[in-house]
Amino acid sequence: MKRFTRILALVLALAAITAVMSAETAYTFRTSKEERVVTENGEFTADLIVDPVLITSIGQSADVSMLDALMKKVGATYTFDPIAPAEEVAKYKTVIIASGASSKGLGAAGISQEQETARAEAIMKTVEENEITVILAHLGGPGRRGALSDTFSDMVLGKFTDFAAEKEIPITLLATIADAMTVLKDLFAPVAQ
Amino acid sequence: MEIELIILLTMLGVFLAGNFLLKLPVSLSMVLGAVAGALVAGEGFPLRHFFEGTFVYVDTVLIIASAMVFMTVIEASGALNALNAAIVHRFHRMPALMLVLLMLMVMFPGMVTGSSTAAVLSSGALVAPVFLMLGIPKAKVGAILALGAIMGMAAPPVNIPAMLIAGGVDMPYIGFEGPLLLLTIPSAIVTVLALGYRYARKMDHQKVLASLDTTIGKQYGVKIYLPLILLVVLLVLTRAFPSVVPNLGMPLIFLICSVVAMFTGRKFNALTTVRDAIHTTIPVLGKLMGVGMFIQVMTLTGVRGYIVINCLSLGPVLLYLAICLAMPAFGAVSSYGAASVLGVPFLLALLATGNQIVIAAALSFICSLGDLMPPTALAGNYAARIVELKYSRVLVHCIAPFVLMVLFGLALLLWPNTFAFLV
Amino acid sequence: MNAKQTTRNVLVLLIALVLAFLAGQDFRDMQQPDKIYAENPALTRVAKLSEYNPNLKGTAGDTDIYVFDSGVPGGVALVYGGTHANETAAVMNAITYVENVSVTQGKLFVMPQANLSAFSATLPLRAQMGHMTFTLADGSVRTVRMGTRLANPVHQWPDPNYRLNSSGRVLEHGEIAEIRNLNRNHPGMEDGYLVEMVCYGIRKLVETENVDVLYDGHEASPEFRAVNFLIAHQRAMDLGSAAILNANLDAMMEGDMDGYPFKLDLSGATSWGLSHRALGDNTQAMATLFESLNPVMGFCHEKVTEALVKDGISPNYVHITDLGLLGSGELTDAGSPIELRAGYHMEMSRHLIGALGELNPEKTLTISGLPTFNDLVANGFEGILKPVK
Structure with missing residues (x-):
């Protein structure tokens, strides 16, 4: 009975330790009904964009398709290649990378997680060597913030408001995906001749 | 007080009053509880819901009924007696192994039918005299039978609480064998050895053999075991080669083996034997049907959602505590009910913590232990009846194994990924 | 005795x-069939699925298909609900099309009750309401059956313990009953189990009529991880993303700045037997599937009342949302009423049809006559449905 009680106490203690949860720092939303597009740490202006422009994905989530639809809508001129290798990226001056992991997307593209990680590393090396402008687009919302998605976002630039504040680079936050039209129009819409 | 709590207390209260005060069978008490719950909830007398819930487990009812026929038939044919005698004769010099094999015999009907009662009433009843002859005290024999039957119920291939829990979250009942075997076989072995080894190693082998019918095995030879062999073969074949072997279904498999048993051992009156089998199993079948109605009404009246919400609102420590206490306690109503009503929300709450199959298996294991809970405790009560004691005296010897088994299940809940290799 | x-x-x-x-x-x-309003003047004819698989004639699977043929060459779409008969918003969306739509270019097929057999039984232990009722302005009552996820076992029994179905999916062990689930047996078999024959009929409809886009409407419980997702075959991803964007832009134009909570996901390569994978792989159509949020389908709901079933009001699920336990099916106090859910289906399918012409002008399918989302939500089905004689 004594031994049994000791075992019981040990198990309960282990259970208590295992059950301790860490609290996360709460995030403050920047956008609101009145302010649907909020830019911090500077401005996004059209002169940031240098042709030719490439849209690609890191993680192969469906968000790159949404970005493609947005860009088509604003009438932008760009190339769309979700699985562009680093050598292909090197041919462009501006790259918009939609980050977000999807096992279905990776499977459909015939890419493993490891291959996508290697591709991401190679792309980021290329953009640095060639001084290519990179825009990180995360359009999947909270649902696309799993461990792998976050890893991919970190590989491109970093996660999001904290990184932008630390590096003092502009970040635009959107209330909904359709609000991206406003920003993309300013950046990419063809100028009337 | 929330209306759902009032309805729940009414349902449980009427059930307990029916069972304790009016001495009604558990099944009818559950029906009354369900009717009372529907009335208090303002649903009137929702006949369609009563019928729908009652018949949801009709396929399980068929399996249990046919399994009981099979077990009764092979008992009548002498196969179980022969097996008992063979085990004691061959393994008396290895008392530990002998005890374990006898325990597996107790478990076997539960493994194939998913019913602890079937295990106690068939092989349990046959093995009990052997345990008693080994010098194991009656109360401990009762505990061995009850716990062995429950381990059989929880062991694969048929674990009904696991099927109910998995079904509740649209998870297929696949890959459960490994975790369930890990939980049940060691538990059964430790139980029988802890309760019986010190008596068994001192047994008088000659005296024990003298009490067993050793002639039947000699008279019929291997032929007497044919129904058991055929059962295992058919079960394995239909599972291992499903694209080749046609779908017989477990009821038909049991009935085929029952028919074979009529020609492989002692002659017996088939009609009387089958009638006795059904008569014995009616309380279990009724319990399943009563549980179905009970759960349907709990869903209809919002009681199920109320229980779920309160479970999900628990912090992690309380959640695990609730699993270890509330699930077995709900077994006082029914372990199947515990699986449906509590097992599903607990699984939902734990989905993100690790391998879901290991978690579901562990939850079903803890649910199954609820079969010890009075007043229902069919397996426990029948086990006590077999050894001619009050259940309270048998229950005393079940407590320590029960606690250790709950902790074993808890370990798999806390570290599910560690055991994921079993899936 | x-x-x-x-x-x-x-x-x-x-x-x-x-x-x-x-x-x-x-x-x-x-078992009594639902009465569907078929007096829409734009309705060309009511076909039967057995026209596409004669083996279905006289069976419980021979469902109605409402054909709207403008007679003008253009795109072709199939909008259907009732793959799972307990997912009522998809059925109501299809009924809304049948009662109101008009087609001026192209062809539209609408099938409200794809798995007709499934409407004749309810799901045990879920304490379902058997019917959803709407009392119209003239006092008449329209009802729609709420059935089960699977075909009625009375019509298809027994379930085999092993089936390698036409999609390559193996149904065994815990998936045995899925032989009665339409959405696991596409593209079907001409002469197989009832549900397989229904799937084959749908496939032949798509092939024979040169359907360009198909929309399979579903609902899901809050626990499901892809609520309000459009699942698209890879060939339908451009269409899907354009449709979602257009739907949101249109909503903003109407003053709803938050738009719709639609998200896009790719059909899994191993989703064998599901419509978006199997029909996308085996026909020319761009296959899509959409899931709206239906709280009564979950395990955590309260008493089964009209407030829960029709209005989708569930304080339990609001509480679970607040606990952060849900991946996508978050619920607020406003609930998830049938009009909102059916409205999402209507907007999603309507914009898929619109995007078809946008991306492929020669495949323009021009439809009109559907109520607006705001009208449907404001007036309810009581104000939208038409009386049936």
Whole structure:
């Protein structure tokens, strides 16, 4: 009975330790009904964009398709290649990378997680060597913030408001995906001749 | 007080009053509880819901009924007696192994039918005299039978609480064998050895053999075991080669083996034997049907959602505590009910913590232990009846194994990924 | 057995028979077909699925298909609900099309009750309401059956313990009953189990009529991880993303700046037997599937009342949302009413049809006549549905 009680106490203690949860720092939303597009740490202006422009994905989530639809809508001129290798990226001056992991997307593209990680590393090396402008687009919302998605976002630039504040680079936050039209129009819409 | 709590207390209260005060069978008490719950909830007398819930487990009812026929038939044919005698004769010099094999015999009907009662009433009843002859005290024999039957119920291939829990979250009942075997076989072995080894190693082998019918095995030879062999073969074949072997279904498999048993051992009156089998199993079948109605009404009246919400609102420590206490306690109503009503929300709450199959298996294991809970405790009560004691005296010897088994299940809940290799 | 016992036993049996007879009326009611308004002047004809698979003729799977043929060459779409008969918003969306739509270019096929057999039974242990009712302005009542996820076992039994179906999906062990699930057996078999034959009929419809886009409407419980997702075959991803964007832009134009909570996901390569994978792989159509949020389909809901079933109001699920336990099916106090859910289906399918012409002008399918989302939500189905004689 004594031994049994000791075992019981040990198990309960282990259970208590295992059950301790860490609290996360709460995030403050920047956008609101009145302010649907909020830019911090500077401005996004059209002169940031240098042709030719490439849209690609890191993680192969469906968000790159949404970005493609947005860009088509604003009438932008760009190339769309979700699985562009680093050598292909090197041919462009501006790259918009939609980050977000999807096992279905990776499977459909015939890419493993490891291959996508290697591709991401190679792309980021290329953009640095060639001084290519990179825009990180995360359009999947909270649902696309799993461990792998976050890893991919970190590989491109970093996660999001904290990184932008630390590096003092502009970040635009959107209330909904359709609000991206406003920003993309300013950046990419063809100028009337 | 929330209306759902009032309805729940009414349902449980009427059930307990029916069972304790009016001495009604558990099944009818559950029906009354369900009717009372529907009335208090303002649903009137929702006949369609009563019928729908009652018949949801009709396929399980068929399996249990046919399994009981099979077990009764092979008992009548002498196969179980022969097996008992063979085990004691061959393994008396290895008392530990002998005890374990006898325990597996107790478990076997539960493994194939998913019913602890079937295990106690068939092989349990046959093995009990052997345990008693080994010098194991009656109360401990009762505990061995009850716990062995429950381990059989929880062991694969048929674990009904696991099927109910998995079904509740649209998870297929696949890959459960490994975790369930890990939980049940060691538990059964430790139980029988802890309760019986010190008596068994001192047994008088000659005296024990003298009490067993050793002639039947000699008279019929291997032929007497044919129904058991055929059962295992058919079960394995239909599972291992499903694209080749046609779908017989477990009821038909049991009935085929029952028919074979009529020609492989002692002659017996088939009609009387089958009638006795059904008569014995009616309380279990009724319990399943009563549980179905009970759960349907709990869903209809919002009681199920109320229980779920309160479970999900628990912090992690309380959640695990609730699993270890509330699930077995709900077994006082029914372990199947515990699986449906509590097992599903607990699984939902734990989905993100690790391998879901290991978690579901562990939850079903803890649910199954609820079969010890009075007043229902069919397996426990029948086990006590077999050894001619009050259940309270048998229950005393079940407590320590029960606690250790709950902790074993808890370990798999806390570290599910560690055991994921079993899936 | 003595006379007293015999009398008691006989009495109990008689009572049981009476109760069974009375309960049987409820179950028989579920076998009565739903009345769907078919007086829309734009309706060309009502076809039967057996026209595409003759083996379905006279069976419980021979469902109606409402054909709207403008006679002008253009795109072709199939909009259907009722793959799972308990997912009522998809059925109501299809019914809304049948009653209101008009087609001026291209062709539209609408199938409200794809798995017709499934409408004739309810799901045990879920304590379902058998019917959803709407009392119209003229006092008449429209009802729609809420059935089960799977075909009625009365129509297709027994379930084999092993089936390698036409998609390559193996149905065994825990998936045995899925042989009665339409959405696991595409593209189907001409002469197989009932549900396989229904799937084959749908496939032949898509092939024969050169359907360009198909929309399979579903609902899901809050626990499901892809609520409000459009699942698209890879060939339908451009279409899907354009449709979602257009839907949101249109909503913003209407003053709803938050738009719709639609998200896009790719059909899994291993989703064998599901419409978006199997029909996308085996036909020319761009296959899509959409899931709206239906709280009564979950395990955590309250008492089954009209407020829960029709209005989707569930304080339990609001609480679970606040606990952060849900991946996508978050619920607020406003609930998830049938009009909102059906409205999402309507907007999603409508914009898929619109995007078809946008991306492929030669495949323009021009439809009109559907109520606006705001009208549907504001007036409810009581104000939208038409009386049936």
